[in-house]
Amino acid sequence: MTKSIYEIENEITDEFSFFADWQDKYEYIIELGKKLKDFPEDKRTAENMVKGCQSSVWLVTERLNGSIVFKADSDSTIVKGLIALLIRVLSGKSSDEIVNAKLEFIDKIGLRQHLAQTRANGLAAMIKQMKMYAIGYKTKEQLN
Amino acid sequence: MTKSIYEIENEITDEFSFFADWQDKYEYIIELGKKLKDFPEDKRTAENMVKGCQSSVWLVTERLNGSIVFKADSDSTIVKGLIALLIRVLSGKSSDEIVNAKLEFIDKIGLRQHLAQTRANGLAAMIKQMKMYAIGYKTKEQLN
Amino acid sequence: METALVKKIFDVDQVRKDFPILSREVNGKPLVYFDNAATSQKPLSVINALDNYYKTCNSNIHRGVYLISAEASEAYDKAKDKVKEFIGAKDSSEIIFTRGTTEAINLAAYSYGRQSVTEGDEVIISTMEHHSNIVPWQVLCDEKKAKLKIIPITDSGEIIMDEYKKMLNEKVKLVSICHISNSIGTINPVKEIIKLAHEKNIPILVDGAQAVHHTKVDVQSLDADFYAFSAHKMYGPMGIGVLYGKAELLEQMPPYQTGGDMISSVSFEKTDYNEIPMKFEAGTPNVEGAIGLTEAIDYINSIGRDQIHEHEKEILEYATEEIEQIESVKIIGTARNKTGSLSFIVEGLSALDIGIMLDTFGVAVRTGHHCTEPLMRRFKIPGTVRASFAMYNTKEEIDVFTSALRKSINILK
Amino acid sequence: METALVKKIFDVDQVRKDFPILSREVNGKPLVYFDNAATSQKPLSVINALDNYYKTCNSNIHRGVYLISAEASEAYDKAKDKVKEFIGAKDSSEIIFTRGTTEAINLAAYSYGRQSVTEGDEVIISTMEHHSNIVPWQVLCDEKKAKLKIIPITDSGEIIMDEYKKMLNEKVKLVSICHISNSIGTINPVKEIIKLAHEKNIPILVDGAQAVHHTKVDVQSLDADFYAFSAHKMYGPMGIGVLYGKAELLEQMPPYQTGGDMISSVSFEKTDYNEIPMKFEAGTPNVEGAIGLTEAIDYINSIGRDQIHEHEKEILEYATEEIEQIESVKIIGTARNKTGSLSFIVEGLSALDIGIMLDTFGVAVRTGHHCTEPLMRRFKIPGTVRASFAMYNTKEEIDVFTSALRKSINILK
Ligand SMILES: Cc1ncc(COP(=O)(O)O)c(C=O)c1O
């Protein structure tokens, strides 16, 4: 059985509790970003771009057996790592789960406070866009 | 010999030193206003008006044996008293004396602090106007 | 949070302890501060919040990626939410921070006005408006060759609703009216005024400078299109105020001032503007002010707006009764529904003289036209003496005031 | 008062003690605040002045007849005198208080610009302007069908004077230029720039937001027609700034915002405006801000602007030397005459990432375009990391910064 969003969030919170300081946390985040699957070059278009104030994120989705799969990339190493975290939590989940996800791990690992500048790094815009996709799919499902 | 501006200022300062509180000072000021000579009705014109923000003052001058004589009136009882003080100090003096008058009694009797709102009561405008007249006469003298 | 169930006990002595300036003496007498309509005093919590801000997280916001900037940004955004709840707006994007009411009205007149008013159109205001709710519309109407129409008022200082109704026609592009008069305390029936305008599809701006701290305001239930007020009159700091606007209106409006935070991208060829409300906030935001305003709202809420309203009503009624008994005192503005301000004249004496004399007793009132010259002209007087009240004023202070007033009249007469 | 004879000793450790926030920790590390170009920190004397104002004489000014209003009015007027002396203006009536630089420039663009620019005219700015000194002129030129001309700069970030000279012709109605660049620290030769414009009778506005606290400014010796700056960048509070304008220009200009103190009399038929500078100050003046600004100027004077300039120059030079030694760091803006800001990029890394990592070491820098997008485009980069300095920064802090920068690059690469 695949893990629930809640379970994955807890996993991440646990992982981060091992790090004593923020440098280590970021090192880990950057590591995760580096492991992110290559983003298809032809999808790196203006249309797929989520604009934060100081970084660009490209985001695409795919429908796979009733769940939504996300792929994304960024020009910022750290933002890419944050994306990796979000994808780990949200990718492969149903539209319902994604829409309802509280994403409390962001608070719990201290990221929100640290990245309150979500306007700058685009984290807020990214989460919003992921949820928008989910809502879109959901609406489509209901119409079918 | 007539008293100098400086001497009259000192006189006033002495007089005011007798009063224990501001009510008494104002009562005295009001008294002085009431003793002010009647202002000629036909001179109560827009032209002779010195506009403060919250009171109107009418001011006229006359040349008398090389000195300047002021007559004035106001719709405010207190301002009228202030005028009486200014007239006592400045009226009958030469243009030079008037232009150079420091009017330190205003500070000394605490009026400035109390009436720092000279914009409201028009005291500042009034002094300025009296000095302007003196400058005017002085310029005329020099031209002759 | 105010709760409707537990009625709080209003203890004015307790409240007074929160305002450091109230223990000051003036001319050897305790300060009796009755110029609250001009600006209110500040509770310690507001003063301390400013102090704390500059000592701990002062920084420029929204684009900083470091911790203290994040903290300041959060505080600024929280202030928007706080104001949103305080006035019952739908969304915090409808809250624009300005310097004060005057700037808020100027913003609306410039951005909304220039867009929607053209030659031959009309803008309606009332006879009792503050200059800040007159001149911006005069300037707009002058520029656009439109007409400024004035709703007349009764001798008691109330809007004549029948006349207002007659003025509402298809040429009218905006009505702008005060919620509560700063000079004479009239509480206007804004809900009714708005309803009537909306029946003709005319939007309304409400000048709430004298309302938000005296009474409960809910812009959604009023259905106001714009609502303006200043922090400094509601126990907050100077230099900040609010323009509320319905999102659908703000979205369509062009920016006002330009530069800084209101921009999404700039090139020499083309500039894109930011989303609302940032579109209307040019330059470095006043974070200090936003934090002070937050604290002021918290303070008001902690006392309870209903409690404040009741207390102030009592004070106003008591003061009215007391000065009515003084010979030659005439009250200006006797509307049934009043709060905040009590204006009067003393026959044969200038308001200025009364003000100066009252000051010698430690009583601070305002004298003059209170930036409502047309209203003074309506009453055929140059000005009034105005005592205006806040939650910290007491009946004992009214007694000091009336006794000082009697003595002042004696001295002056 | 600064005296030229007794050279004061500048003691940065002593200065630091005056700024409470500097003892704060961030992420367990001492705060290293290098975002001074965005906003400066405040000395205790400024913070205490605000506190004291609200605790002792807070009131609305100029029309109050009571003591605390007199005290507040006096403080406000004193602030004007203080600013007048600080920038060497002829008269305090030439000092208009605004919300900040952005509003000051908007005021000039609206009031002076709309009056003097018509179709076919030109307005000149430079490539290194802050958005606040670009967009108001774009809006004006758009509205008036005039042209916005841009002075090009060299690769080192200096104005190309020969190009500028060529642009000065009879169509040009105004030049608006920054004294010091917020992004790259270039000190422009404003005296020369003004002289050249004046030879063609073209007035000049100088955006001094980054200058007044870094260097001595004398508007009369510069012969600037307008000069704009913000209190919050020069150790003063948020929410107040200055537009200086020559009296003869201000006299002729129409008002900007309307309502409140800027009026001499209002009727529904006709409104007369007040004298300068009140004509340009609508609404309740920010007395708190004025008092804070006074205190900030006193503080700067007590340290000495020459001393501050020298110290900051040393800091900038040291920082430049240090980071030049770090591989793949490239400094953006290498003008000979620089102060305040040090901008750089790290090849292969985004500025945002550097900023976030530096924060984990307690170092606060700004990243991005610094509201100068056209300048970034000139250098073909999306943004920079900017460390900007104030009088309280030290060489030890530079060491913390460069060490943190090395570590950050290591982690990110
Ligand atoms: C050169 C320059 N001009 C204008 C501004 C705008 O100043 P403010 O945001 O205080 O209005 C700034 C600061 O951001 C600046 O550095």
Ligand SMILES: Cc1ncc(COP(=O)(O)O)c(C=O)c1O
């Ligand atoms: C009803 C009313 N409108 C507008 C204003 C202007 O407010 P501010 O001076 O804070 O801009 C005031 C206060 O002076 C007021 O009482």
